[in-house]
Amino acid sequence: MWNLLVVDDESIVRMGLRYMLDWESLGICWKAEAADGEEALRIVEQESIHCVMTDIRMPGMDGIELAQKIRHRKPEIQIIFLSSYDTFSYVREALRLGAADYLHKPTMDEDEIAGTMQKVISRLKLTPHEPSQRTEEEKNGLCLSLLDPFTFPAEPLQLLPELADESYKAGYELAIIRKRCDAVQENEDAEQLRFLSILHLVGKLTAKDWGGLVFHRNFREIIWIAPVRTHTGNGDMSSYLKRLRQKVLELLNVRLIFACGPSTSRDITSLPDAYMSALLRFPRNEQSDSFIVRRAKEYVDRHLLEDITLAKVGESIHVSPGYLSRIFLKEIGENFSDYIIRNKMEIAQKKLRETSHKVYEIAADLGYSNPYYFSKLFKDRTGLTPLEYRNQ
Numbered sequence: 001m002w003n004l005l006v007v008d009d010e011s012i013v014r015m016g017l018r019y020m021l022d023w024e025s026l027g028i029c030w031k032a033e034a035a036d037g038e039e040a041l042r043i044v045e046q047e048s049i050h051c052v053m054t055d056i057r058m059p060g061m062d063g064i065e066l067a068q069k070i071r072h073r074k075p076e077i078q079i080i081f082l083s084s085y086d087t088f089s090y091v092r093e094a095l096r097l098g099a100a101d102y103l104h105k106p107t108m109d110e111d112e113i114a115g116t117m118q119k120v121i122s123r124l125k126l127t128p129h130e131p132s133q134r135t136e137e138e139k140n141g142l143c144l145s146l147l148d149p150f151t152f153p154a155e156p157l158q159l160l161p162e163l164a165d166e167s168y169k170a171g172y173e174l175a176i177i178r179k180r181c182d183a184v185q186e187n188e189d190a191e192q193l194r195f196l197s198i199l200h201l202v203g204k205l206t207a208k209d210w211g212g213l214v215f216h217r218n219f220r221e222i223i224w225i226a227p228v229r230t231h232t233g234n235g236d237m238s239s240y241l242k243r244l245r246q247k248v249l250e251l252l253n254v255r256l257i258f259a260c261g262p263s264t265s266r267d268i269t270s271l272p273d274a275y276m277s278a279l280l281r282f283p284r285n286e287q288s289d290s291f292i293v294r295r296a297k298e299y300v301d302r303h304l305l306e307d308i309t310l311a312k313v314g315e316s317i318h319v320s321p322g323y324l325s326r327i328f329l330k331e332i333g334e335n336f337s338d339y340i341i342r343n344k345m346e347i348a349q350k351k352l353r354e355t356s357h358k359v360y361e362i363a364a365d366l367g368y369s370n371p372y373y374f375s376k377l378f379k380d381r382t383g384l385t386p387l388e389y390r391n392q
Contacts, residue, residue, distance in 0.1 A: 008082065036060050047274060051117075173237050178221055180254075210235060255332075261275075264275055296328060
């Protein structure tokens, strides 16, 4: 049995995790719990712990600092982070620390947690005499070599045995996914952190829904090599990518664009051609918004906490409200009012998580004089009332 320590400042989260799975059937002993990093570190020093599952954001010593100290003292311990996908500033450090996985607390389920624990056990079973696993950077480089005929490896299935799985018997499919350009550009560091969050989320969702390899090129482009058949049977990749795009929009407030290869690659050696075909099919005219939409989004970004109307925005950029409404819906894929509400609800979620402000105060800060209307909009978007969201 492998000993697990769970660290979270919310007792209800620890209790939920404890009874969510039959841990012993997975070969895991629920050894101990801790409410903060300091307590967890004492347990690690006193007990035989093989795996630590920790919230990434906690009062006092947070999960990142705890992981750093564990890595320094007992580097063989495997670490799983629990958090939300909007904590971009933590993602890169979590990956640098060699986290075994990064679970999304609001959406994780039994199958996802069980899969993560199986991955952890595989790592723990490695003896000192066996070669260590490749780093993420090394594996990403191997995956990229599959996309160019000049770098294509002589024995690709030996280097990446997961691509020899029975699920690929019918062939390989390839998709390219990119983040749509925003009206307001972030600095390079923030862009990379956001990209890592998108990459991680896309990897988790595709692994759960379909399967395949997800990797990146220069923190700008996500490539997904997938089997023709999903976990449950044949699938339509283009339709699935549309659903994936919507899920990423809901969780990260990021819009994606994508392109698939025109046909299935029957043999792995055809992947360079599939990649080139997908590049040629990429919707380049959608990679950035038109000048009018960019200016409209810039105005919204500056005045989001005010009472924004289509007429005010149209007047500021010298176009009619009707024309702005049509072009906004065509290019963004949602109408103007939904765009405003979505962005305001994202700020509301952040305030509910990170402040102790009353719901009516947050509503007023966002320009809603009626807190009941604000609560209705919030529940329509998240499925929870503001208080339920804060207390989850």
